[in-house]
Each structure stands twice: as structure tokens, then as C-alpha cells.
Amino acid sequence: MPAPTPPSTLTVRDVLTLEALAAGRPEVLAGESGLDAPVRWVHIAEDTEAGGLLQGGELVLTTGLAFRRSPALTTAFLRRFHGAGAAAVVVELVDDDGAPDTEAIATLRAAAAVVDAPLVLLTRRVRFVQVTEDAHRALMAQQVTRLERARHVHEVFTGLGLENAGEAAIVQTTAELLGSPVVFEDAAHLVLSYATHGEDPTRLLDRWTNRSRHVGYLNHTGFGTGGERWLQTPVGLKGQRWGRLLVPGPAMQNDDAAWNPDSWELDTWELTDALQVLERAGQALTMARMAGRDRRELLIQARAGLVQDLRQASPPREEEARARARALGLEPGAGYVPVVAKLDGGAEGAEDATAVQLSERAFLDALQEWAARDHHSVLAASLHAGSVAILLLLPALELEDATLHRLAAGVHAPGLSWTLGVGRPDRSLVAAARGLDDADQVADTAATLASRRLPFHRFSDIRLRGLLSLLGQDPRVKAFAQAELAPLLDPPAPELIELLRDHLEHGGNMSSLARARKVSRQALYAQVRRLEERLGVSLDEAESRASLAVALLWHELAGR
Known part of the structure; x- marks a missing residue:
């Protein structure tokens, strides 16, 4: 069953276009800027006392029989109803023969000068009962559609929970429901997952960390304070927030509309729907966290996904790759060097799979601690059992050896030892990532050396052993x-x-x-x-x- 399309709010302008009301040749005398105000109900009234029955948002229909001959009574009537919150007042002024009542019309035009809210004149007889029936039918249809939409959103996220869906599926579904890009970040503003909804990922993630830092955190679903005007919802248990889900631009209900992150043009219903979807998505991500997905695991998965994408036969474009890498913590620089750390005793057998994973996690933790402590920028992820891929930022290509020595000397994990294999550095992140295969081969071969006096190895260091390792399947x-x-x-x-x-x-x-x-x-x-x-x-x-x-x-x- 397709998702119910969120309805637009019925506005004063919409009611004026109803066939039954349009027959009265409506003329807006005042308050044209308020024609897009929502209409909650349509009410027929003939005296000022009926204003006390309003609750706000009503469109009032009247023939003005009680006040049309008195400018003072006309002004009092209009002020009373607009003061009670009426969305608009529509006045039919015709005589007994059905012709326009010119005297009453002149009085109403004069009174319009002191009215700020929408005031509409009808100069042809209108069947008010038909107008209320048509308007109320449209309002009820909207309510049914909204209920169907709420039910659909509930079923979608309930289904994701029952399927034990990962964060990527939840984020993608949220973007589809909202019709706009969605980004899931951790507390350090690193992107764990995102969905572009057809937009350019480079544009979406450009300078993400810096931009996101200026959008203040909220403990509820709503617009972030400061910086760009983004919708957000916290992810995590109360008092233990560890991330948030963000909509960095308007939730567009029209798929043909262009995404503009600097403006939001949502009516009350669209905003309510966006808040509802976003809040349910945040709850779904929190439930996934409670099911065992901690923040570090999600970040590792996100980084591993990027490394895998970069090693594909058709990798992302360089601009997209850099934007995604920066959103995951790898800053731009003069170049990148591919490194593979092969953990000693990394993959002896399936029975040791858990121990291998724990060793990889310990190494990754130690690597990230070193990077934070010494202000280095790295992107690391498990390459295969017992081996960790590292893309290391080089502030300058001539600093390759110095940076590698700091890496080899600075990463410490108790009880673990490893061999570092190094590939060729490159100014291109995509090209450097392709060098991970060479670095992996070097690390695997260097690990067989009886004596490993070097802190890291290149192909030139493993000589004949490296050549035979490459030709081993020949x-x-x-x-x-x-x-x-x-x-x-x-x-x-x-x-x-x-x-x-x-x-x-x-x-x-x-x-x-x-x-x-x-x-x-x-x-x-x-x-x-x-x-x-x-x-x-x-x-x-x-x-x-x-x-x-x-x-x-x-x-x-x-x-x-």
C-alpha cells in the first residue's frame, strides 16, 4: 500500500475557490496577506454575540443583516470576530432582489480600512449551507488522510524495529518519508549515516562538522538554535544523548521541488508531520542502540563502508569521497598514504574469530586515541580478519616518513603487536585508497620476516620475499x-x-x-x-x- 500523501492545510484562499463560494464573486477588501492562513472550521453568524462561540481559525460567513446599515456596528462586528481569532470574515451584501446592496457595500468598504485580517465581500447570493458542507468535507478528508499518514509512519518504524534494521535503513526510510536529505551524526558531529534523497552528497556533507557545531543541541524534536536552521531530534536515552538525527533543509513534500537548505517553507501540517517522522526515527535509532549498536560500532561501520566503497572498481568521485571522508573525521591535506596494520596471530582459525575482532577493536581504539592526542587525521577500518586499513593524512608529501614514524611509535595497545605495510602516497584520496591492496600485501609478507627491525615496511623492504608473495599463486x-x-x-x-x-x-x-x-x-x-x-x-x-x-x-x- 503506498504511503498516504500528507495533505496541505485548507486555507482561506482555498475556501474562496470552492465552487459554491466562488459563485458570489468574492472580492478581498482587506488582509490579503492572511489568505494563506489555515481554516479550522466554517461558521455562520449574524450578530456580534456569536463571536464568543469562536475558538480561533474559523472562517465566518454572514449576510450582515444586523449591522449593514451602520458603519459603527459594521466596524464593531468585524473587530469582534477578528479579535476572537477568526481566520477571515466573508460578508454577502445583496438586496431582496439578489442585486448588490450598494449602500451596505460602501459601508463595508469604509470599515475595511480599520481591519487587518482577511475581509471578503460577496456581491452575489451564495448558499452558505453548501459552502459549509463543501469546506467541512474537505477538512474531514484531510483529517482522515492525516490519520492514515500517522498510521503509516507508525507501521513503517515498527516494521524497521521488528526487522532489527540498521541505522542506514532507518535513515534512508526517514529521508523517503520526509522527502529531504537526512544526516545521522554522533556527539562529535561525525557522520554515522546519511541519505541524500537525490541531492549531491558533496554539497550535503561539505564542511559538515564545522557547520553542525554551530547548530545547538536540543533535548527535544525541533529547530536547532544558532547556525543554520535545521530540524533535529536527539538519539539516545534521556541524559545519555550520544547523537542526533538532522534534516539540514526543508522537508519537501513535493518531490519536484528543489532542496534549499537555507529556507523552510512548511505549513503547520507539514511541520507537524516532519516533527512526527523525525521523532519516530530518533526513537527507532535509540532502540537500535539499546539492541546493542553503540556509537563506536556505528562509526566503525560507517568508516568501513567508505573504505569498501573506495576500493570498488567504480569508486565515488574524488569530491564525494573527500566530503564523506571529512564527515567521518579525515581532514583534507596535501596527500594521503595507505597503511595496513597486520595484527600478529590475527587469523589463525574460525574458532579465534571473536578474539581477532576484539584485537582489531583494541587496535582501532588505540589508533583513534593517538590521532586525537597528537592531532593527526586518520580514517581506519577493518580490511579483513586480522588486518586494519588506515588512510593517513599527510600535511606535506615530504613528511611521509616522519608521519609514519609517529604512527608506529605512538599507537599502543597492551598485549598486541602488529606489522605495518605501506603503499604509495597520493594527492588523491581515491588513488591512495587503491594502494591499500599493495599495503596489505606488504604487511602480510613482512609479517613472515624472521627479524622485523623496521617500524614499517614498503615493497622495497621485503625484496624477493615480496615478489614471491605476489607471484605465489602463479x-x-x-x-x-x-x-x-x-x-x-x-x-x-x-x-x-x-x-x-x-x-x-x-x-x-x-x-x-x-x-x-x-x-x-x-x-x-x-x-x-x-x-x-x-x-x-x-x-x-x-x-x-x-x-x-x-x-x-x-x-x-x-x-x-
Whole structure:
């Protein structure tokens, strides 16, 4: 069932266009600026005493029989009814023959000079009963539509709650119901989720944090104070507000209307509807929070979503990517460098999945604490199990090494250690994000190094190991390595593989190797001869040692 369209409020102008009333040739004598005032009811009255029955917002129909001959009585009648809150007074002035009563009309025109509210003259006979019937029918239809709209909004958000919908679905639904962009931010004005409703996301999120800081918080649904005139509703339990939902511009009920964040043109009903939708959305987000989604989790998810989008084959435009990144805490700069932190022991098995997630969270927390403490700007998110992607802002490209050293030295998480892989920096955020794959490869390979003396690694630091890591799935490399090591693998001879590894690490120096293995040189020579016989090659040949070193390194990497 489609959503009921929110009705426009019935105004004085609308009533004047009703066929039954238009037949009287209505002429506005005063108060034209008030013709768009809402009409709550239509009331027929012939004397001033009836003014006491009004509650405000009524359109009063009268023939003026009790006052039309007296300027003083006419003025008193008009002032009495307008003072009682009448939206407009419509006076029919015709004689017994149905012709315009010129004398009474002149009196009414004179009285109009002292009236501020809408005063309308009818010079043709009108069926007042038909006017009230038509107007009341329109008002009742509006009430039914409003009730249907309220029921629909209630059902939509109830359904989202039952489906355990995430914040993105709630925000998107809110934007669709309001017909305008909606942004969900945390207490630090970082964007957790947003829906553009067809608008340019770059424009929507431009300088978001700074703009939002000037829109004061409210503990209820309404217009923010100061800054831009945004509708907002708090998200969180009373006394524990941890974010808010914002409509940074008018909630447009007409999908064809252009979004203008600097102006709001909502009538009473539209504003009431917008407040109702926004408040229900805030409640839905709060319920999601109570179901286990804390603010940090939402921010991590939002950042992870951006990182994933940037790594797609068709990433966002650079302007949109920068706007989204800035809204998530990554400021613009001279360039960005992609970094991947591989947590030691990060992904040993499915049974450790929870431990891996906790380790990633601890690292992310430590990273954000460092960024806040040392005033660095980063965008970080889980890349895959045991690895965290980092896009690090560079104030200047020549400060890359200095910034990376501060990162490596400044992030501390008790009980955790990690290897940092670094890709190529770039002035483009989108291009830098593409370098995360290279950084991930470097981190994964550097983690296999027996000695990691460097605080971070690039491809130039992992040399042959890096090349083999990149070519590890190449069938030709696999065939070469397996052929070289076949005599030691079938049948398996782990003690000879270990001897080969030690021999290669000591560069064939038998004295050094004998001391390391704590055996005599005579015994070592016997072991090496047995190894050479098994392999069918001489380890004195440089090419043999190089081939076996490459094969053994590939075997170790493949085993990991």
C-alpha cells in the first residue's frame, strides 16, 4: 500500500475557490496577506454575540443583516470576530432582489480600512449551507488522510524495529518519508549515516562538522538554535544523548521541488508531520542502540563502508569521497598514504574469530586515541580478519616518513603487536585508497620476516620475499618450487629441510653452520653430503643455492 500523501492545510484562499463560494464573486477588501492562513472550521453568524462561540481559525460567513446599515456596528462586528481569532470574515451584501446592496457595500468598504485580517465581500447570493458542507468535507478528508499518514509512519518504524534494521535503513526510510536529505551524526558531529534523497552528497556533507557545531543541541524534536536552521531530534536515552538525527533543509513534500537548505517553507501540517517522522526515527535509532549498536560500532561501520566503497572498481568521485571522508573525521591535506596494520596471530582459525575482532577493536581504539592526542587525521577500518586499513593524512608529501614514524611509535595497545605495510602516497584520496591492496600485501609478507627491525615496511623492504608473495599463486612458480624441493617433500624429510634452511642462511659457511647447530664439522659434512645426495645437486654451486633458496622461501610463504 503506498504511503498516504500528507495533505496541505485548507486555507482561506482555498475556501474562496470552492465552487459554491466562488459563485458570489468574492472580492478581498482587506488582509490579503492572511489568505494563506489555515481554516479550522466554517461558521455562520449574524450578530456580534456569536463571536464568543469562536475558538480561533474559523472562517465566518454572514449576510450582515444586523449591522449593514451602520458603519459603527459594521466596524464593531468585524473587530469582534477578528479579535476572537477568526481566520477571515466573508460578508454577502445583496438586496431582496439578489442585486448588490450598494449602500451596505460602501459601508463595508469604509470599515475595511480599520481591519487587518482577511475581509471578503460577496456581491452575489451564495448558499452558505453548501459552502459549509463543501469546506467541512474537505477538512474531514484531510483529517482522515492525516490519520492514515500517522498510521503509516507508525507501521513503517515498527516494521524497521521488528526487522532489527540498521541505522542506514532507518535513515534512508526517514529521508523517503520526509522527502529531504537526512544526516545521522554522533556527539562529535561525525557522520554515522546519511541519505541524500537525490541531492549531491558533496554539497550535503561539505564542511559538515564545522557547520553542525554551530547548530545547538536540543533535548527535544525541533529547530536547532544558532547556525543554520535545521530540524533535529536527539538519539539516545534521556541524559545519555550520544547523537542526533538532522534534516539540514526543508522537508519537501513535493518531490519536484528543489532542496534549499537555507529556507523552510512548511505549513503547520507539514511541520507537524516532519516533527512526527523525525521523532519516530530518533526513537527507532535509540532502540537500535539499546539492541546493542553503540556509537563506536556505528562509526566503525560507517568508516568501513567508505573504505569498501573506495576500493570498488567504480569508486565515488574524488569530491564525494573527500566530503564523506571529512564527515567521518579525515581532514583534507596535501596527500594521503595507505597503511595496513597486520595484527600478529590475527587469523589463525574460525574458532579465534571473536578474539581477532576484539584485537582489531583494541587496535582501532588505540589508533583513534593517538590521532586525537597528537592531532593527526586518520580514517581506519577493518580490511579483513586480522588486518586494519588506515588512510593517513599527510600535511606535506615530504613528511611521509616522519608521519609514519609517529604512527608506529605512538599507537599502543597492551598485549598486541602488529606489522605495518605501506603503499604509495597520493594527492588523491581515491588513488591512495587503491594502494591499500599493495599495503596489505606488504604487511602480510613482512609479517613472515624472521627479524622485523623496521617500524614499517614498503615493497622495497621485503625484496624477493615480496615478489614471491605476489607471484605465489602463479602455477609456474609453484611448479618450479615443488620440482626443486620434491626430493625433500616426497617422502617428507623435515630434518633435511631444516638443514637446508640453516645452510642457506649461513651462506654455505660450514664453520658458522657447525657452531649454530652445535655439531662437529665432520658430522656436519656427513649431514650435508646426505642432503646433496637426496637433492641430486651440489650445494657448492651458487645457482643451486639460489634456486633452492627461492623454492624454500616460496614453500614457507605457501605454507602460511
